[in-house]
Amino acid sequence: MKFEKPATTNPIDNLTVVGKPIHRIDGELKTTGRAKYAYEWHDPDIDYAYGYPLGSSIAKGRIRSMDTAAAKKSPGVISVVTALDVGKRDLGSKNTANLFGGDEVQHYHQAIAIVVAATFEQARAASALIKVDYAVGEGVFDLSTATKDAKKPKAEGGTEPDSSVGDFEGAFANAAVKLDATYTTPDQSHAMMEPFASIAAWNGDELTVWTSSQMIDWWRTDLATTLGIDKEKIHLMSPFIGGGFGGKLFLRSDAVMAAFAAKAAGRPVKVALPRPFLVNNATHRPATIQRIRIGATRDGKITAIGHESWSGDLPGGQPETAVMQTRLLYAGENRMTAMRLATLDLPEGNSMRAPGEAPGLMALEIAIDEIAVKLGMDPVEFRILNDTQVDPEKPGRNFSHRNLVGCLTLGAEKFGWNARGKPGTKREGGQFIGLGMAAAFRNNLVMPSGARVKLDARGDITVETDMTDIGTGSYTILAQTAAEMMGVPMEKVGVHLGDSRFPVSSGSGGQFGANSSTSGVYAACVKLREAVAQKLGFNSQDIEFANGEVRSDNRVVPLSQAAGPEGLVGEDTMQWGDLEKTYQQSTFGAHFVEVGVDVATGEVRLKRMLAVCAAGRILNPITARSQVIGAMTMGAGLALSEELSVDKRRGFFVNHDLAGYEVAVHADIPHQDVIFMDETDPISSPMKAKGVGELGLCGVSAAIANAVYNATGIRVRDYPVTLDKLIHELPEVA
Amino acid sequence: MIEICPFEISRRDLLVSSAATAAFASVAGNAHAQISGNEMQQSSNVSFKVNGEEHALELDNRTTLLDALREHLHLTGTKKGCDHGQCGACTVMVDGRRINSCLTLAVMHDGDEITTIEGYGRPGNLHPMQVAFVKHDGFQCGYCTPGQICSSIAVLQEIEANIPSHVTGDLTEKASVTSAEIRERMSGNICRCGAYSNIVEAITEVAGSKA
Structure with a gap:
């Protein structure tokens, strides 16, 4: 099925199941520990061996030689496979750094060996016995100095690195009120709870892999490329995923090492990346340096808006697209954005939840707060004044549906925004109290999606698709x-x-x-409905499916009977026309936050959080709300504590575990409220829904930083907002 | 009964044929012979009860309680998130107290009584805390969830036993179930999906129904 015209009325609009607050259908499995994750698929007839990885201890250079003799003699060891043994491999289409193979070291903790032993403990002990002789190369690890050699990246996926409308420089120079400020966001880690893990089993030239992957077909394709085998020979399974956040979008080293290790050992091998290894081995969200310039009239209209961003990545890598939302979020006749990419020899930078918008809005939404202060305007009012209903770079192009103003207005009312005082003036006990807010914005993307839906003789429906549930609620909304x-x-x-x-x-x-x-399942169900109608000789235009029955005029047939002993199957893939080009499709929201800042130490505590989201039809308000509060929680971490610290001499992230990389914990997070605007977007899909999983992360960190400003009068432009950046400037207290 | 989502491993999931499986088994046998020939002194016998069932194991002395549960007893509900006591995903009850099972060796638990998530309930017959987690959507990906639930049950027991925490204001008063107490006591269990707000509601509901 191809979605080419805006949706009209369809069976989803009945909303007897879709849109209802239905609890997760996998909830009992997850809460009882019965859901099986990648490392946990156990067949009692198979004696699995254990693989333990070794990572490079240099950031750049070459492996001259590896001495594995001691490791191979170590108790229980079955096999040792090194990067030199497997040799240089073809690079997966979605990977920047090599995952395993060859003598070149591109980053710290790049996988260079896998030790296979009868037990986990034996493999771990033996991995420490491998001696590596490196030719150490010179690397570049400091973004702040590497920017001088930064280059304009090539356009990827239709994303031009630069954009320009009108005369930005002229309009900015002549603006009555101006802001010119630079912001930084640090390298950040997905830090999902389940480490990368795979079990690989060969049968002749056929390979079965249980793994933890967000994208089954991408992994399968790139694993085939990396191993140099036919994709059809690989069977990949990932029915439960312990979090991903973008970290498991692209093939990772655990699957590659498990495959090579299982081949060498002649038996199935389990590999999980140890937590202290995975941060530098895998991908992260790259740090950014962002310069934002905004010019406005005295009555608060933006006349010029410019956003430039610098980030770094390995050779062949990509920029963090932090300027993208600035092309679309606010009005203004004169505009420019630009991205520049420096070469860094740190681990691979790549997608983390809301790539581009998350760090982009961390900066932009502080800048908007700052210009509102300069104008003496309420930041909610300023955002409403500068709303746009068209793509400001291409004014002939409308948003499919845009209700940012509704989110801002409702949020301000529900949160009690008018109680906000002047910066540094409100105190309760030992805390300065502040309110902050920010707009949320994230584009609505669609991808082709296929499904097979089976009807059996009991009238049961089974959905089969390689879709994944990374905690998002896919099982439940596809069933709905x-x-x-x-x-x-x-x-x-x-x-x-x-x-x-x-x-x-x-x-x-x-x-x-x-x-x-869900649109893919919709398409497959349309096929199945047609198959049912055809089998019963019903006119498929005039047919109703309800209560386990199918009816047309006066005929009523139970689905079980329609299926017959053979059952019926519908299979289709939803393809997308050009509605995303004709219309700009995006999701919108507003974040409101109250913080308390300790008057003596500068410690920031969150007191209240509210997000108002406009994201089309909400398919399940329980799972959608959980996506939003989860994103708000991640945004709290990004605002206040998360930062991968770079060792700029040796070129690696120092705090590479969950003790050093501080994500938000229970004590950091207050009760969170989420309001969904009651809306549909027929231009988006037959479901009339849009994405919501990343919207909740977009802008929330800036709302926190803005609340800290309101509490203390201190403007922190370098994330995270830690107390060392506040303590020397805190207001005097009586 | 329809299988709502994949549950148990099934042989049809493997491309591996039965002949290939036999080959694996024979390789495995050799590997085991090699261990037992040289490494007897590196292993110990240990017996403990898990979820009411007695188990006698011969384990490598380095095997953590977590790996004994997951890799030897195949009780994989207890999760390995960090293996360093930083995340809480491996929380189990040992003799009535919660611990990070990754930070303790299995051989230290001879004679102990251990309760894992599998001991609290099963699909169709959930523990009240599991019911509350489903009701309040106190999880997303589910990987930290068994640890969160074991900790949640333990937290209410600890408050009931009047064990103070960092946020307990008055040590002479009886500890009470407040949001602040729950958040403080649950902070050793990280949830990257960020279900904290819902988890606190689930625990609060279970605490309230007991009162």
Whole structure:
């Protein structure tokens, strides 16, 4: 099915199941510990061996030689496979750094060996016995100095690095009120709870891999490339994923090492990356330096807006696209954005939840707060004044649906925004109190997505798609979609995900998963409805599926009977026309935060958080809300504590575990409120939904930084907002 | 009953044929012979009860309680998130107190009674805390969830036993179930999906129903 025209009325609009607050269908499995993650698929007839990785202890250079003799003699060791043994491999299409193979070292903790032993303990002990002789190369590790050699990156996926409309320089120079400020965001880590893990088993030239992947087909394709085998020979499964946040979008080293190790050992091998290894081994969100210039009239209209961003990556890598939202979020006739990419020899930079917008809004939404202060305007009012209903770079192009103003207005009212005082003036006990807010913005992406839907003789529906559930609620919303389309209750629907034998789906990323994959199930259900109608000789235009029955005129047939002993199958892939080009499709929101800042120490505590989101139809308010509060929680970490510290001499992230890299914990997070605007977006998909999984992260960190400013009068432009950046400037207290 | 989502491993999931499986088994046998020939002194016998069931194991002395549960007893509900006591995903109850099972060796637990997430409930017959987690959506990816639930149950027991925490204001008063107490006592269990606000609601509900 191809979605080429805005949706009209369809069976989803019945909303008997879709849109309802239905608890997760995988909830009992997860809360009882029965959900099986990658490392946990156990067959009692197979004696698995254990693989333990070794990472490079240099950031750049070459391996001259590796002495594995002691490791091989170590108790229980079955095999040792080194990067030199497997040799240089073809690079997966989505990877920047080599995952395993060859003598070149591109970054610290790049995988250089896998030790296979009968037990985990034996493999771990033996891995420490490998001696490596390196030819150490010179690397570049400091973004702040590498920017002088930064280059304009090539346009990727239609994303031009630069944009320009009108005369930015002239308009900015002549603006009555101006802001010119530079902001920095540090390198950040996904830090999902389940480490990268794979079990690999060979049968002749066929390979089965249980892994933890957000994108089954991307992994399968790139694993085939890396191993140099036919993709059809690989069966990949990832039915449960212990978090990803973008870290598991692209093939990782655990799957590659497990495959080589299993081949060498002649038996299935389990590999999990140890926590202190995975931060430097895998990808991270790159640090940015962002310069924002805004010019406005005295009555608060933006006349010039410019956003430049510098980030770094390995050779062949990509920029962090931090300027993208600035092309779309606010009005203003004269505009410019630019991205520049420096070469750094740190681990690979790549997508982390809301790539581009998350760090971009961390900067932009402080800048908007700052110019509002300069204008003496309320920041909510300033944002409303500068709203746009068209793409400001291409004014002939409308947003499919845009209700940012509604989010701002409702949020301000519900949060009690008018109680906000002047900076540094409100005190309760030992804390300065401040309110802050920011706009949320994230584009709505769609991806082709396939599914197979089976109806059996019991009237049960089974959905099969290689879609993944990374905590997002895919199992539940896909079941809701199938239940709505086929007119059956939830308990008659089973959902099987994350298996490369199933139709290729959108996968999970870029907040495209829910809208795309439910649309794929919608398309497959349309096919199944047609098959039912055809079998019964019904006119498929005039047919109703409800209560486990199918009816047309006066005929009513139970689905179980329609299926017959053979059952019926519908399979299709949702393809997308050019509605995303004709219209700008985005999601919107507003974040409101109250903080308390300790008057003596500068410690920041969150007191209240509210997000108002406009993201089309909400398919399940329980799972959608959890996506938003989860993103708000991640945003609290990014605002207040998360920072990968770079060792600029040796070129690695020093705090590479969960003790050193501080994500938010229970004690950091207050009660969180989320309000969804009641809306649909028929231009987005037949589901009339949009993405929401990343929207909650967009802007929230800036709202916190702005609240800290309101509490203390201190403007911190370098994340995270830690107390050392506050303590010397705190207001005097009586 | 329809299988709502993949549950147990099934042989049809493997491309591996039964002949290939037999080959694995024979390789495995050799590897085991090699260990037992040279390494007897590196292993110990240990017996403990897990979820009411007695287990006698011969384990490498380096095997953590976590790996004994996961890799030897195949109780994989207890999760390995960091293996360094930083995340809480491996929380289990040992003789009535919660511990990070990654930070303790299995051989230290001879004679102990251990309760894992599998001991608290099963699909169709959940513990009240598991019910509350589902109801309040106190999880997303589910990987930290068994640890969160074990800690949640322990936290209410600790407050009931009047054990103070960092945020307990008055040590002469009886400890009470407040949001602040729950958040403080749960802070050893990281949830990167960020379900904290919902988890606190789940625990509060279970605490309230007991009162």
